[in-house]
Amino acid sequence: MFAVQLSPEEIFKEVTNFNAKLAEGIKTLREVGDLPSGVTEKEAVYSEDKLTLYHYKNPTGKKATNKTPMLIAYALVNRPYMTDLQENRSMIRGLLETGQDVYLIDWGYPDRSDRFVTMNDYINGYIDRCVDVLCERHGVSKVNLLGICQGGAFSLCYTALHPDKVRNLVTMVTPVDFQTEDNMLAHWIRNIDVDLLVDSMGNIPGDLMNWTFLNLKPYRLIAQKYIDMVDILDNPQQVHNFMYMEKWIFDSPDQAGETYRQFVKEFYQQNGLVKGSVDLGGRKVDLGDIKCPVLNVYAQDDHLVPPSASKPMKQYVGTKDYTELSFRGGHIGIYVSSSAQREVPPSIGKWLNKR
Amino acid sequence: MxxxxxxxxxxxxxxxxxxxxxxxxxxxxxxxxxxxxxxxxxxxxxxxxxxxxxxxxxxxxxxxxxxxxxxxxxxxxxxxxxxxxxxxxxxxxxxxxxPLPEMVQEWVESLQKAFAGQTNFSAMGQAGKDPFAAIDPLNFFASMPGIGYTREKQEQFNHLYQMWEDYQAKSRDYTASMSKVGLEAVRKFQDYVTNPPEGAAPLTSLKEVYGKWVDICEDIYARYAMTEEYTRIYGEVVNALMAFKKQQNVITDELLDQFNMPTRAEVDSLHKRVQALRGDVAELKAALSGKAKAAPKKKAAPVAKKAANKPAARKTAKKGNKK
Incomplete structure (x- = not known):
């Protein structure tokens, strides 16, 4: 049997349809217009250097029922509006609906003046000061901390070093063991001379990061994805959704050089988070010091942070109240897919409201 | 942005x-x-x-x-x-x-030929016969020691050129390794088309043909990208490029200095000092407001050891909390 079974008529029909969608699509693409970076109304309540701390307003006007404010710490890679991409694809809105009072740290776009900003500055400086702002605004001594991806790793460090300031910790798609067999990024970084890289580049360009991520699945992400796009070109709403995602994927801030150096060396190359060797401002991060309740949310098909990198968390944290939430989807789908909207924020909200 | x-x-x-x-x-x-x-x-x-x-x-x-x-x-x-x-x-x-098989076969053969060409080209370099070396006068002069009062500058440029050459060689190795991935993908695609696995659905549209080709490429690439060989080659090409860029920065700074312009090294130095000062100011502010941080915890890192003994013990303690 020959695997390809096509008749001339079928080829002609497919070509004609493709051609029609393409022609129509050019018109649709021109009508996409500007895409906002986040859709839910928010107020800047604190700023420092490139950082802005936002407080979200519930579109329904309802007041938060959970008296402990929630602080979201996103990764330094890409922009945090992934959590609030569109009206019907917004983790922020989902959390607001469960009664959380949501704040989010926007790290901004570091430039060369931020090259020497360290992980200690991010974690014991910026995050800590944002926590203080929340505590002061709400008259509380602890916050609920939600860390995403690299922001999750930062949140683990923060909670271990400041256990008195975190009531509950939620981590999403967060790596803990950086040297599992199926972690492609960890394999690639193993032989990179990170000191040479940072000394040569200063800050690490966002485009370089993007290119690395694209190369995890290059044939699909550089080529096939755009062929598939033609199928939706005659549907303005779907094109809109596609372009929102496209905008977010390539909206990549540069990475502060010293923070990148430390993160790659101590987390990826030395696997310091599980070995207890990460050093922040002269203090070692011991995950065993995390005694507050922990909810670890991971994605089953995550190619950037495989479940095997995230699930070991339960072996290292010191809490007796550890819960896992496994989502059937990928690293990005966990924020934007329709099933994620139904499952993830309500589960997080429910878990928090019980504690 | x-x-x-x-x-x-x-x-x-x-x-x-x-x-x-x-x-x-x-x-x-x-x-x-x-x-x-x-x-x-x-x-x-x-x-x-x-x-x-x-x-x-x-x-x-x-x-x-x-x-x-x-x-x-x-x-x-x-x-x-x-x-x-x-x-x-x-x-x-x-x-x-x-005939359809003929069209598919033509495509497969053209890809095979192109990938094989890339592999052969790189093999020449690996055998110590860099095809560019003989025809490149810069390569000859770059290996000469610098003399006279511009000796330092000559050495800097020679060094830069040698690093560029090294990067080019590593880059060719990288391309050749990826060509092997291409060749294997072509072979596997050919196998699939002529002898599809039992029960496999036929490819009944051009999009499915293209999709199958991408699937096969992706599968072979993913396996290769996790090998020691790829990790080594990838590291070598990135490190070679960064070594070149570092030397390029040194020379650029020297040129800027000649024109009485601020250099990157000077600006970096200023940023570093400002950052250190900011840290000092933050600590002083904290001290003044009575929020001085406790002295650093001087403790070893018992986590790995503890964790090694931990799972079994903790499982019993956590009861129904885990999913």
């Missing part, structure tokens, strides 16, 4: 990393585009391609100086163009009553 500085810094990185993908796209385009139609309905097709290109790629205003952004857009264009060319090839084939 991308910082201008990074866009400017990035040129070499992109040129190194996208080299393989450029050739991958190019090989397909050369093959499929060889019989480009010039008249009749097929000329409309060519016109559509042109419109697609102009709309989605380099004609976008406001991108001058952002070469990397433009390159990403070009990938968008190329992805569409290759697929359109593939469709066109099959479309034309139907008009010539060419």
């Amino acid at each position: 991308t910082n201008t500085s990074s866009a400017q810094q990035n040129g070499d990185w992109f040129s190194s990393q996208k080299q393989y993908w450029d050739s991958w796209f190019e090989q397909q385009r050369n093959f499929f585009g060889a019989a480009a139609p010039q008249s009749g309905p097929q000329a409309q097709w060519a016109e559509l391609l042109k419109t697609w290109q102009n709309t989605l790629s380099g004609q976008t205003p406001g991108l001058d100086g952002f070469g990397d952004v433009r390159q990403f857009q070009q990938y968008f264009t190329r992805a569409g163009e290759n697929y359109l060319n593939m469709m066109q090839q099959f479309y034309q084939g139907t008009g010539q009553a060419k």
Whole structure:
């Protein structure tokens, strides 16, 4: 049997349809217009250097029922509006609906003046000061901390070093063991001379990061994805959704050089988070010091942070109240897919409201 | 949004990393585009391609100086163009009553030839016979020691050139290793097409043919990208490029200094001092407000040891908390 079974008529029909969608699509693409970076109304309540701390307003006007404010710490890679991409694809809105009072740290776009900003500055400086702002605004001594991806790793460090300031910790798609067999990024970084890289580049360009991520699945992400796009070109709403995602994927801030150096060396190359060797401002991060309740949310098909990198968390944290939430989807789908909207924020909200 | 500085810094990185993908796209385009139609309905097709290109790629205003952004857009264009060319090839084939297996076989053979060519080219370099060495006078002079009062500068430039050469060699190794991935993908695709696994659904559209080709490429690439060989080659090419860039920075700073301009090293030094001062100020403020941080915990890192003994003990303690 020959695997390809096509008749001339079928080829002609497919070509004609493709051609029609393409022609129509050019018109649709021109009508996409500007895409906002986040859709839910928010107020800047604190700023420092490139950082802005936002407080979200519930579109329904309802007041938060959970008296402990929630602080979201996103990764330094890409922009945090992934959590609030569109009206019907917004983790922020989902959390607001469960009664959380949501704040989010926007790290901004570091430039060369931020090259020497360290992980200690991010974690014991910026995050800590944002926590203080929340505590002061709400008259509380602890916050609920939600860390995403690299922001999750930062949140683990923060909670271990400041256990008195975190009531509950939620981590999403967060790596803990950086040297599992199926972690492609960890394999690639193993032989990179990170000191040479940072000394040569200063800050690490966002485009370089993007290119690395694209190369995890290059044939699909550089080529096939755009062929598939033609199928939706005659549907303005779907094109809109596609372009929102496209905008977010390539909206990549540069990475502060010293923070990148430390993160790659101590987390990826030395696997310091599980070995207890990460050093922040002269203090070692011991995950065993995390005694507050922990909810670890991971994605089953995550190619950037495989479940095997995230699930070991339960072996290292010191809490007796550890819960896992496994989502059937990928690293990005966990924020934007329709099933994620139904499952993830309500589960997080429910878990928090019980504690 | 991308910082201008990074866009400017990035040129070499992109040129190194996208080299393989450029050739991958190019090989397909050369093959499929060889019989480009010039008249009749097929000329409309060519016109559509042109419109697609102009709309989605380099004609976008406001991108001058952002070469990397433009390159990403070009990938968008190329992805569409290759697929359109593939469709066109099959479309034309139907008009010539060419048997389907023959059309597929032609495609497979062209890819095989191109990937094999890349591998052979690199093998020449690996054998110690760099094809450029004999015809490049710079390579000859770069190995000469510097003399006279400009000796230091000569050495700097020689060093830069040698690093560029080293990067080029490592880059060729990288391309060759990726060509092996291409060759294996071609072989596997050929196997699949002629002897599909039992129960496999037939490919009944051009999109499915293309999808299968991508699936196979992705599968082979994913396995190769996790090998020690790939990790080593990838590390070597990145490190070689960064060594070149570091030397380039040294020379650029020297030139800036000659023109009495601030150098990157000087500006970095200022940033470093400002950052250190900010830390000092923060500590003083904290001390003044009575929030001085406790002295650093001087404790060992017992986590790994503890964790090694921990799972079994903790499982019993956690009862129903875990999912």
